[in-house]
Amino acid sequence: MRSNLKLGVDLGGTKIEIIGLDNGIQRLRRRVPTPQGDYQQTVAAIASLVEDCERELGQQGSLGVGIPGTRSSDHGRIKNANSQCLIGQDLQGDLEQRLQRPVRLANDADCFVLSEACDGAGAGAHSVFGVILGTGVGGGLVIGQQLLGGPNAITGEWGHNALPWRRDEDGPPRRCYCGQDDCIETFLSGPGWAARSALGLDASALVSAAQSGHPGAQQALARYCDQLARGLASVINLIDPYVIVLGGGLSNTPELYQQVLPLLPKYVFSDQVNTRLVKARHGDSSGVRGAAWLWNDELR
Incomplete structure (x- = not known):
């Protein structure tokens, strides 16, 4: 079988992880601590990981990097990153210069x-909407196995729309860090849900208690499922994906798949909802694997 080595790097707040995929099969996986608050050291750490892995595998691969932020389509520098040392930096350009090859970046x-x-x-699905339910609420959209992007580089940021069909039992307004009130993230992120439940439990403890x-806790979880159904219904009404995949810590909650699907027909503008709601297959590995799949031109 022809070698088709794809390297993916997941740049996280505490760790940098690399994977080598050859025709979709994992050949190698490593991680190192992320240098805290030091951009130049972060670039060096990524480059060293890549060089070490290629030396071990005996070949060079394509390189994709997943970042906790977005590369601006206006100026090419990083924006909206929770790792603040990345903001305003030309990470793609600096890595390309250091490694002497093209690099692809994505959120x-x-x-x-x-x-x-x-x-x-x-x-196998034509359109897939991915949802992260963790410390924040993120998302992305793939059409024909290619990421859909736009002029603002924010495709899939459903977490910063307002919760639809709001009602009294959703509780009082809360300000999101983005400056708006009642973003979906303030309801469906782990910290947001915990704060609104007012039971003094974090998200994991809330699930266990329910x-x-x-x-x-059972009431809080039922309310969470209804809010998730409303949020996802607005996505389905807008883009009608074949599959919605849930990831992040809260995606491991079985009740989401049991309770949300029956609720969707209440809110989706259709007599029947055929969108599949599924749990991520690769779990915590999806980010680093997806970075490698940024070079998936053969799947077009």
Whole structure:
């Protein structure tokens, strides 16, 4: 079988991880700590990982990098990154200069959905919307196994739309860090859900308490599922994806798949909802795998 080595790097706040995929099969995987607050050291750490892995594998591969932010289509520098040392930097250009090859960058949520669309839970579907339910709420859209991008580089940022069909039981307004009130992220992120539940439990403890029969936690989880159904219904009404893949820590909650699907017909503008709602196949590996799949030209 012809070698088709793809290297993917997941640049996280605490770790930098690299994977080598050869025709979709993992050949190598490594991680190192992320240099804290030091951009030049971060570039050097990524480059060293790439060079070390290629030396070990005995060949050079394509390189994709998933980042906790976005590369601006206006000036090519990083914006909207929670790793602040990246903001305003030409990460793509600096890596290309250091490694002497083209590099592709994408938001980590985009990498997640690309992974799941190429060889994960959404493989074979024409359109896949990926959802991250974790410390934040992110998303991305893949059409024909290619990431859909736009002029603002924010495709899939459904978490910063307002929660639709809002009602009194959703609770009082809350300000999102983006400056708007009642973004979906303030309801469906782990910290947002915990804060709104007012039970003094974090998201993981809320799920455990609900599964153990705690009435308040069960009510909070049922409300969360209804809010998730409303948020996803607005996505389905707009882009009508064949598959929605859930990732992030909260995606491991079985009740989401049991309760959200039956709720969708209440909100989706259709007599029947045929969109599949599935859990990510590759779990925490989807981000780094998706970075490698940024070079998936043969799948076009």
